[in-house]
Amino acid sequence: MVSIKEVAKAAGVSTSTVSRVVNNSPSISQNTKEKVWAIIKKLNYSPNNIAKALITNKSYTISLLVDVDDEKSFQNPFFYEIMHGIEKYCQEKEFSLMVANVNTKMKKQDMISWLVKTKRTEGVILPVSILNKELVKELKDMGIPFVAVGEVDSIQENVSWVDIDNKKGTEKAVYYLYNQGYKDIAFIGLDKSKDFSKRRLEGYVSAIDRLSLKISDSAIIECDNSKEQGYIQMNNLLNLDKRPDAIVCGNDSLSVGVIKAITDKGLKIPEDIGIISFDSRQIASLLYPEVTTVDVDVFEMGFQSAKMLFDLIENNNVTDQGLLISTKIIKRNTTK
Amino acid sequence: MVSIKEVAKAAGVSTSTVSRVVNNSPSISQNTKEKVWAIIKKLNYSPNNIAKALITNKSYTISLLVDVDDEKSFQNPFFYEIMHGIEKYCQEKEFSLMVANVNTKMKKQDMISWLVKTKRTEGVILPVSILNKELVKELKDMGIPFVAVGEVDSIQENVSWVDIDNKKGTEKAVYYLYNQGYKDIAFIGLDKSKDFSKRRLEGYVSAIDRLSLKISDSAIIECDNSKEQGYIQMNNLLNLDKRPDAIVCGNDSLSVGVIKAITDKGLKIPEDIGIISFDSRQIASLLYPEVTTVDVDVFEMGFQSAKMLFDLIENNNVTDQGLLISTKIIKRNTTK
DNA sequence: TTATGTAATGCAAACGTTTGCACTATGATG
DNA sequence: CATCATAGTGCAAACGTTTGCATTACATAA
Numbered sequence: 001m002v003s004i005k006e007v008a009k010a011a012g013v014s015t016s017t018v019s020r021v022v023n024n025s026p027s028i029s030q031n032t033k034e035k036v037w038a039i040i041k042k043l044n045y046s047p048n049n050i051a052k053a054l055i056t057n058k059s060y061t062i063s064l065l066v067d068v069d070d071e072k073s074f075q076n077p078f079f080y081e082i083m084h085g086i087e088k089y090c091q092e093k094e095f096s097l098m099v100a101n102v103n104t105k106m107k108k109q110d111m112i113s114w115l116v117k118t119k120r121t122e123g124v125i126l127p128v129s130i131l132n133k134e135l136v137k138e139l140k141d142m143g144i145p146f147v148a149v150g151e152v153d154s155i156q157e158n159v160s161w162v163d164i165d166n167k168k169g170t171e172k173a174v175y176y177l178y179n180q181g182y183k184d185i186a187f188i189g190l191d192k193s194k195d196f197s198k199r200r201l202e203g204y205v206s207a208i209d210r211l212s213l214k215i216s217d218s219a220i221i222e223c224d225n226s227k228e229q230g231y232i233q234m235n236n237l238l239n240l241d242k243r244p245d246a247i248v249c250g251n252d253s254l255s256v257g258v259i260k261a262i263t264d265k266g267l268k269i270p271e272d273i274g275i276i277s278f279d280s281r282q283i284a285s286l287l288y289p290e291v292t293t294v295d296v297d298v299f300e301m302g303f304q305s306a307k308m309l310f311d312l313i314e315n316n317n318v319t320d321q322g323l324l325i326s327t328k329i330i331k332r333n334t335t336k
Numbered sequence: 337m338v339s340i341k342e343v344a345k346a347a348g349v350s351t352s353t354v355s356r357v358v359n360n361s362p363s364i365s366q367n368t369k370e371k372v373w374a375i376i377k378k379l380n381y382s383p384n385n386i387a388k389a390l391i392t393n394k395s396y397t398i399s400l401l402v403d404v405d406d407e408k409s410f411q412n413p414f415f416y417e418i419m420h421g422i423e424k425y426c427q428e429k430e431f432s433l434m435v436a437n438v439n440t441k442m443k444k445q446d447m448i449s450w451l452v453k454t455k456r457t458e459g460v461i462l463p464v465s466i467l468n469k470e471l472v473k474e475l476k477d478m479g480i481p482f483v484a485v486g487e488v489d490s491i492q493e494n495v496s497w498v499d500i501d502n503k504k505g506t507e508k509a510v511y512y513l514y515n516q517g518y519k520d521i522a523f524i525g526l527d528k529s530k531d532f533s534k535r536r537l538e539g540y541v542s543a544i545d546r547l548s549l550k551i552s553d554s555a556i557i558e559c560d561n562s563k564e565q566g567y568i569q570m571n572n573l574l575n576l577d578k579r580p581d582a583i584v585c586g587n588d589s590l591s592v593g594v595i596k597a598i599t600d601k602g603l604k605i606p607e608d609i610g611i612i613s614f615d616s617r618q619i620a621s622l623l624y625p626e627v628t629t630v631d632v633d634v635f636e637m638g639f640q641s642a643k644m645l646f647d648l649i650e651n652n653n654v655t656d657q658g659l660l661i662s663t664k665i666i667k668r669n670t671t672k
Numbered sequence: 673t674t675a676t677g678t679a680a681t682g683c684a685a686a687c688g689t690t691t692g693c694a695c696t697a698t699g700a701t702g
Numbered sequence: 703c704a705t706c707a708t709a710g711t712g713c714a715a716a717c718g719t720t721t722g723c724a725t726t727a728c729a730t731a732a
Contacts, residue, residue: 046453051718117382387688
């Protein structure tokens, strides 16, 4: 493979000059610039990034960590979009993106330390689910910039993160339902083990308060994310004296069971009962009827987390912070 | 960051010795081995892979190419698993996996050439959808090993690939239906623009032949992959004088519409009509009823493509070839 | 003329490894 | 005892860049 030396020789200049031309340093005459570029084209030369990495002590690489076996980590359908967003930003910076699974015989710490010390990765993006105090300390100690995808609670100080604005998401959902004429709105699918779930509930409560609607005891339902639970819990709601006329689903699979329960009872969607579900872009339009959702721009989340990471890498002094990506309601057929 | 020199100094040996210890070369005495390892642990030394890459002219890196905007490229829910399979094999080899999207202002060729020449990637895995003669030539000319995910038709000689055994998949589906007592089996969802779709049809035809069932003119239905098409086409079938008693869906979303059409007519699944659909592990269990599918081991596909790539990288002489990953039927509730 | 400034380029060290070759002991063999 | 083989280690070059500093050539000013 042709190296800088061969270019230099062919152009009758020193390697320094070629290097400066390639990195368009200002102190090169127009003449040599053109001459050297001509040779570069002719010989089809591309600089060897590895040599560059060695001398500059930069790898031009960031890493995306995943825990494939942890259901609290990136969810399958999300991952692609997140990665896409990150990768896009990387390309703009001419960095490359390495993907590594942390769930192996190697411990998380060892994996990260390998990436940083052996592979010389310059930054790390990881799901908040695999982050803990120990790991934060490790990362800080190594001085490696990182950003978490998912909101990091206040216990972890000085950690940068990006998340969906879950709270505002359900707020919007409630307002939307209210504006369409629904007045008795319930929330199904609080999963206390998941932070985002708790935030979605907060949004619900806050919107209900703001609208001066009242929340009956049975309006907040705790259950995990499955169509079976959706079915069961919705059925319970339908058997109440005063059943709700709208449902906010805290999570995607739930809505499948919710819809089934409603139609099984012979009720009409969206006339009798309206439904809004969170995310699940893929599922939403596959169901009958297609589900109105709080849409989540996962690509943007990836893109922004990369942006934040590069800020950290470039100016080491960025104020650590969190960023919330706003959601929007996509009306389909489960709401008036 | 601590380098090999500091270790050498602290251990009172030369850097060569440290290097040999790290790479456990045989010609090192037990004594020095232990002594040096002790220092390595103490100083918390990890070799710098970039320097190693420079001298050995290897990057210890392979690349996975994606075309996010091409619907014929990896499908969203598949990608995660494929990547996971690839990444697993990479970790075993202590390689890292870079992911790059080819759909940017940069042309495919430039992207690949950048990865190979600048980033020194040692091998490439890419979806067959982005491969064409030109690209094959480019890759071959650069001498970079690559394997395609998806069957490469015979026009492209000497290209290694891994794919799902689509043909056997539908064969199995038909046999399975037959064994459950269904005798009039139709195939919905031939998409002639997609090779895998054509192969699924082949499997259907071959099994029907083998079982000496006859295929009526209306038993093979060409349409694209949407629940709407599934609904329309299934309705047409139901309006025939002699409607089929089982359906093989060539693709996932179709089955949603198919089920809807059947239940709308008041027919029972699986008693009146049985359904088997391809892949769609996620969707299958979300529907009512849950769909029996030809299950596709996408992780394995990723793993095997990585394995094949490393064969290519290590012994340059591997006979170019294709590998088919076998499928299995997962019985859920749309078949007897 | 000489001194001074500046634009353009080259020299050579450095980054952290690997590895062919040379060297030194040590023990075995004749 | 001399010779030889061998195990263990070190020396130094090499990989392909970048970059601080030195150098050159030339123009301008004194």
